[in-house]
Amino acid sequence: MSKCLPAGKYLIFCRILAAIVIGIFVASVPYNTVFAKKIKPKVILYVPHDNRPVSNKQTVQVLEKAGYIVKVPPDNLLGNRRSFGNPEGIYQWILVNGKDADAAVISSDSLLYGSLVASRKHDFMKDRVLQRTDYFIEIHKKYPKLPLYVFSSIMRTPKNAAASGSEEPSYYREYGEEIFRYTALTDKQRLQPLAAAEQAELTKLKEIIPQEVLDDWFNRRFKNFTANKVLIGLVRNNILSYLVLGCDDNAPYSQTHAESVVLGKYSADLPKSKFCIVSGVDELGLLLSTRAANEMRNYHPAVAINYASGYGGATVPAYSDKPIDLSVRAEINLAGGVPTTLPDRAAMLLLVNTNVSGWTYEAGESLNSEEPRANTLSFADNIAKYIDEKIPVAVGDIAYANGADNALLQVLRQRDLLFKLNSYAGWNTATNSTGWSIAQGILSLNMTSDNKNRLLLTRYLDDWVYQANVRSLVVRQLNIFPGQGTKLTLGDKNMPAEINADRLTKAFLDRYLSFLGIKAIKVEFPWDRLFEADIDVSTNPNAYTKHYFGIQ
DSSP states (O other): OOOOOOHHHHHHHHHHHHHHHHHHHHHHSOHHHHHOOOOOOOEEEEEOSSOOTTTTHHHHHHHHHTTOEEEOOOGGGSOOSSOOOOHHHHHHHHHHHGGGOSEEEEEHHHHHTSSHHHHHHOOOOHHHHHHHHHHHHHHHHHOTTSOEEEEEEEOOOOSSHHHHTTOSOTTHHHHHHHHHHHHHHHHHHHHSOOOHHHHHHHHHHHHHSOHHHHHHHHHHHHHHHHHHHHHHHHHHTTSOSEEEEEEOSOOSSSHHHHHHHHHHHHTTTSOTTTEEEEEOSTTHHHHHHHHHHHHHTTOOOEEEEEEOSSSGGGOOOTTOSSOHHHHHHHHHHHTTOEEESOGGGSSEEEEEEOOTTSOOEETTSTTOOSSOOTTHHHHHHHHHHHHHTTOOEEEEEOSEESSOOHHHHHHHHHTTOGGGSSEEEOOSSHHHHHHHHHHHHHHHTTSOHHHHHHHHHHHIIIIIIIIIIIHHHHHHHGGGSSSSOOSSOOGGGHHHHHHHHHHHHHHHHHHHOGGGOEEEEEEEOTTSSSSOOEEEEEEOOOHHHHHHHOOO
16 A cells, blocks of 8 residues: 655656656657747738838838738739829728737828828828828727827928939929929028028029919928828827828928928927937838837837947938938837947947048949948948947948948958848938838847848848949940830830849849859839839859858
């Protein structure tokens, strides 16, 4: 007859027996089956402001590689270069899909006008635009627990017709430069008396620009301005969880700047945790989605900031109205992070590549050569130093607008640092680049190396290979193709331009990035112009791609 074990020894015996049983079980099934608690991926509804690759496809790719399920309206509802998109269709799509979502990140330009371009060219009555702001109220009523993160634009003021990229009303081709200068002087006049020469110039501009042109341009802006005030009111009433207004293609004196000042005063009572105004627009979808992702996890990463030697953070880049350091700090806050100057206490370090002079040049200019400039090598040294210290590094490359810094990227290539970064961006405007690199960098902290490096490859292909190098070559060779077309409207030349871009891109990759084993490439111009490119590649499973991308 057995005796019962004392209570304490019996408990120990049971624990040992349980460990043996679990050990046998673990030996017979995959590790993840036993220990990994299956967590349902979070779902983000994402309404971009148009269907450009960077606005839509590339933003979605970053979020998906960070582990989120992203739902986007079908392409026929989104705006493109020629079609305004379908605000009512997008609204209905949100109502249908909101039931499964954990957060919604919505472009108000899409929901009010159809797209970002539509916001600049539409003929909707003001009452119709304001009626559509009620869509946000109805969405909130149906899904009161669904956080609504909204990004909107304060209409841009391009410096001239070329800067407008044919995305303004047709009269901007003739009067664009005069309109910009007119608003710059009127904005300045609000702050200080104009010099005699400036006053004379303003009087002359009033004579040159037809009154009907000014009326049309300012009336449309007033609709946008009024709609943004309504959106600010929705934040006050807790309809919107967060609102960001982006100043598109801005300048220190411009109508965009003037409106941002007034809206800033109107929203002064709102906390930074619910509202901000920043420079830039195209990066806002990814930044705000990053904020949504961070708030789902109650995560507020510290992001350190450092600059190349010279003007550094005091640089006022092209297409912006403020020093880049102010924009960078605002972007970090927008993404749900906390800016700091202490890399050793941060989750990530943002290194910003600026010119010693404080000027921002164009990537297509001959100045953008492979020859290192005054601070190129020291900036690369900093990148290597922090990587060696195991600090995740994101690079915002803003020495040039509309493309990467060739000298910097060549040095990073030579030192085998390209795929040791956590994120990189060097496209379009300075704030586009810094904002994108911040957001992708924060999200990369929870990615596999494979996913992180594939996203880096996307940026190198777009920002460095195509924008800084191939695009200018395609522009110069465009006239040899038959048919009608220009770099702004390719027309008959679209297909031959794509074939030429394929060839030139592949040649660049074979020369400088052959270790990636890229065997095929396809470049498309979805907006029928050379500025936006959609680039797809396939790779050979050689030793380098195995190392960088985990391809077996």
